[in-house]
Every structure is written in C-alpha cells, then in structure tokens.
Amino acid sequence: MSTHNTTLVIVDDHPIVLEGLSNLLKKREQIEIVGNFTKGCDFIAFLKHTAVQVVLLDIFLPDINGIDLCKEIKMISPETHVLAFSNHEERSAILKMLENGARGYLLKSASINEILACIDEALRGEITFSSGVKEIISQPSKTNAFKEYPKLTLREKEIIKLIASGITTSSMAKLLFLSKFTIDGHRKNLLHKFNAKNAVELINIARQQGIL
Numbered sequence: 213m214s215t216h217n218t219t220l221v222i223v224d225d226h227p228i229v230l231e232g233l234s235n236l237l238k239k240r241e242q243i244e245i246v247g248n249f250t251k252g253c254d255f256i257a258f259l260k261h262t263a264v265q266v267v268l269l270d271i272f273l274p275d276i277n278g279i280d281l282c283k284e285i286k287m288i289s290p291e292t293h294v295l296a297f298s299n300h301e302e303r304s305a306i307l308k309m310l311e312n313g314a315r316g317y318l319l320k321s322a323s324i325n326e327i328l329a330c331i332d333e334a335l336r337g338e339i340t341f342s343s344g345v346k347e348i349i350s351q352p353s354k355t356n357a358f359k360e361y362p363k364l365t366l367r368e369k370e371i372i373k374l375i376a377s378g379i380t381t382s383s384m385a386k387l388l389f390l391s392k393f394t395i396d397g398h399r400k401n402l403l404h405k406f407n408a409k410n411a412v413e414l415i416n417i418a419r420q421q422g423i424l
Contacts, residue, residue, distance in 0.1 A: 217244040218335065219263065223281075224270040224297065225250045229320070233268070236324045243331075252276035252284075259288055266331055268297040268318070271305060272420075279308050279422035286313035293334040303348055306341075308422040316340035362405040364423070371398045376415045376424050 220243055224230050230248045237243045246264065249255040252273045258264075267285065271278040282294050296309045296317040306317045315334040318327060322342035333340035341349065364372070374384050381399070385392045399411070408414035418424045 217242055218265050218331065219244050219246045220266045220268070220331070221245070221247045221249065221255060221258070221264050222268045222297070223249045223252065223255045223273065223278075224268070225273050226270075229270075233327075237327075240328060243328075250274070252278070252281040256281075256284060256288065259285065259292070264289065264292050266293045266295060266334065268295050268327075269314075271296060271298040271300045271309075277419060277422060279305065279312055282309055282314050283312040293331075295330060295334055295340070301344070301348055302421070304421055306345060306349060310339070312422075317345045318342040319344040364402075364405070368398060368402060368405075369423070371395070372402055372414070372418055373424065375399070375402075375411055376418070 220237065222230055222233055222245070224233075227250065230250070234245055234248055237245055246262065247255070247258055249258065250273075253275050255267070269278050269282060269285075273281065278296065278298070282296070285292055285294055294309075294314040296306070296314050297320060298305075298317070299320050301319065309317055316330055316339055318330055318340075319342050321344055322330070326342050330340040330342060370388070371384065374387070379387070381392050381395050384390075385395050388395070402408075403410070403414055406414050406417045408417055415424065
C-alpha cells in the first residue's frame with residue numbers, strides 16, 4: 213500500500229457497523245484501516261503506540277462516553293483527526309464534540325462518498341459535517357428535538373456530580389456547608405431543568421449530554 217494512504221480507525225460498539233463501513237472503506241485505495249474497536253479503552257491502548265490520522269468515533273460506547281473519549285484522544289495524539297460518527301442528532305452533543313477537539317460530526321445515514329469527502333476536509337484542516345448535521349446546526353433551537361442542554365450554575369454542576377457519586381443529601385449538605393433544605397431545593401430544580409422523573413434519569417441525561 214502507498215505510504216500516502218490515510219490511516220483510519222473506526223470505534224463503534226455495533227459489529228455490523230464496523231464490518232459494513234470497513235468493507236466499504238477498504239475498497240478505497242487512499243484509505244488504510246489500521247484498526248476497528250468496540251470499546252474506547254481498547255482504542256486508547258492502541259493509540260498510545262500507533263499513529264492514527266483519522267478516527268470515526270461513535271458517541272455511545274459501552275465503557276466511556278464518546279464525548280469524553282474525544283478529549284482523551286486529543287490529549288494523547290493532538291494530530292489525530294476525530295470525526296464523530298453517530299445516530300445521535302442532539303445539537304448539544306455536536307457542539308460538545310467540537311469543544312472537545314473533534315474536526316467534524318457525521319450521521320450514520322451519510323453516504324460513503326459523503327464520509328470520504330468529510331475525511332478529506334478534516335485532513336485539510338477544515339471543520340466538516342455530513343449534510344444531515346448541517347441541517348441540524350442551521351436550525352438552532354427551532355424544534356424540541358434539537359434543544360440545548362440546560363445551562364447550569366457552578367453550584368448545580370457541583371451538586372449533580374455529587375448526586376452521581378451516590379452521596380446522601382445529609383452528607384452533601386455537610387460537605388458543601390449548606391442546609392439539607394437548600395440541597396433538596398437544588399435537587400428539585402435540577403430534575404425540573406432536565407425534565408427528569410428521578411435522580412437515576414437525571415444522571416443518565418447528564419451523562420448523555422457530556423455534563424458528567
């Protein structure tokens with residue numbers, strides 16, 4: 213294979229996606245697939261000793277949030293171009309990936325030619341999106357489907373992290389030098405902001421949005 217080929221890795225927890233996309237990309241002479249991974253931790257171990265130019269990264273993985281993984285990838289290998297490759301259409305997730313260093317965001321509905329075009333644009337140093345993502349970001353907050361995640365105060369961020377750690381309201385109050393009444397107020401406000409029925413749902417939504 214030519215030394216000018218682009219080295220690429222796919223990280224996705226669906227084997228059928230890995231196999232299908234790999235087979236399509238392998239037919240392109242300019243792409244050299246050097247690895248496929250279903251877990252983020254396995255890819256990180258690989259990245260520490262192997263140069264990768266482009267990674268197609270799913271948002272939801274069994275062991276780590278893809279948004280957090282993106283940041284870790286850029287810390288280990290700043291020259292690696294991360295392209296989110298997901299069915300997740302939340303505008304907030306798209307923006308969070310870009311904040312964490314991704315060069316672009318592609319929906320899995322994108323055609324192979326569209327994927328290749330986005331890879332080329334990323335390699336040229338451009339921020340790139342599939343057509344479906346362009347439609348999403350061109351219509352910010354016009355529909356509930358693409359709503360932003362709630363804006364949190366520093367105190368709310370602190371409390372939601374403590375809730376996720378499993379700490380009790382009493383212990384939280386002592387730790388933060390606040391009354392239990394105040395902590396309960398923050399809890400209720402967070403549930404309302406995230407439209408969550410309980411603490412478990414609140415934590416899950418916060419993790420999906422990359423807040424935790």
